[in-house]
Amino acid sequence: MTQHSIDNPQFYLTSPQSCPYLDDKQERKIFTYLVGKDADHLNNLLSAGGFRRSQTIAYRPACEDCKACRSVRILLPFFNFSRNQKKILNKNRDIIRVIKPAVATSEQYDLFNRYLCYRHRDGGMVSMTMGDYKAMIEETHIDTIIIEYRLRDADSGITGTSRGKLVGVALTDRLDDANSMVYSFFDPVLDRRSLGTFIILDHVRDGIASGLSHLYLGYWIEGSAKMSYKTRFKPLEILSGGGWTRLD
Template sequence: MTRHLIDQPQFYLTAPQACPYLEGEHERKIFTYLVGQDAPHLNDLLSVGGFRRSQTIAYRPACEGCQACLSVRVVVPQFRFSRNQTRVLKRNADLIGIIKPAEATSEQYALFQRYLQSRHGDGGMVEMAMQDYAAMVEETHIDTFLIEYRLRDADSGITGTSKGDLIGVALTDRLNDATSMVYSFFRPDLDHRSLGTFFILDHIRRAMAEGLSHVYLGYWVKNSQKMAYKTRFKPLEFLGNDGWEILD
């Protein structure tokens, strides 16, 4: 059965705004809408082209005179866990990741606000109300799911799930041959666990089990300390002028 071609999407350009990653710079984004039955296929195509999803919008940077933001993805079949990454996995062996539908809960929102207040207290997201969080999670026309990370309870070995304390949440998109990490948050008082690193490693581990090709990590900015952690997941590809290349 031949799949019909998707309608040509309409693209729009945002007005310049202050860049959140490079001081003194301004950003613009090109975006389109991901709605209707063709949204999953369109999202697959745009993800390969360096776009990211936020609710029903796919966007990518379109800044004049700057190409610092590079879309990056982990090459799953070639990935090998380093010693330090193996230690992070062992350190969090008492957590269990439970796949859930993309449905917001008050428990998630409380943790989300706790995370923002601690890590991003001066950012705009800290003003998000419960309905804003619900929109971030639930407004999607593609295959989106949550992974709730909880402390194992006495029955986890039998049930494969847990009613233990909620430690973190990852909002993730499923693509044709990959997953894309949209947003994640976690308890800010557990720095010793390296939870941000653990969530990425867990997504890579799940992608390996499913035989997927990539895990998309969003954008990497060379001179931004906020983005430096992404280079630890090698081999890492970036989207350059000549297509996807290995980041050296």
């Protein structure tokens, strides 16, 4: 495996391609590899600089004429759950979280496939095979976990685990003082549970209990319907040329 020095990482620039969020725009990304013994530390530094992780690659938008994609993170010590968010947590109180190593299963993939076909059938990920999914989950050199969300069953209170129905999954990176949500998906037919919101709120709740400073949510584009949900988690910090500032 190629080793990359944390003091002098090598960065690369992708060629232009169609933007998946804004019509008539071209996107480019700058990226580097997260491999070797310093991968965790480098991922911490790059996350604070607005990078995201995909398998063994850390990337950030580097578009020539557009700065619409902005990295956002929740400021956990000052987070207050709204009345509606408390209702969502209460509505899903029969769901138990199970933390596992980053290992893909066929059960996860079946849920992942149903989620994509229902929610993102026009997206590029819908054609992913089990092998592709396994690579997305397992190809990592950093501290990464899978959180499975299952309906509580009769065994849950005895063993502290659950074998109930799988209704959600989150791939999460654990940083020094924060967590970063890499990707999450859920049962698309359980609309009334607001599972997408619940999974984020569960990360918020766990991060607060663990004394973490932030929860990274990825990129936000003002005016993009696909990303508008992220502004419901306040206080939210946004990265700009002057550093991280609170988004009002």
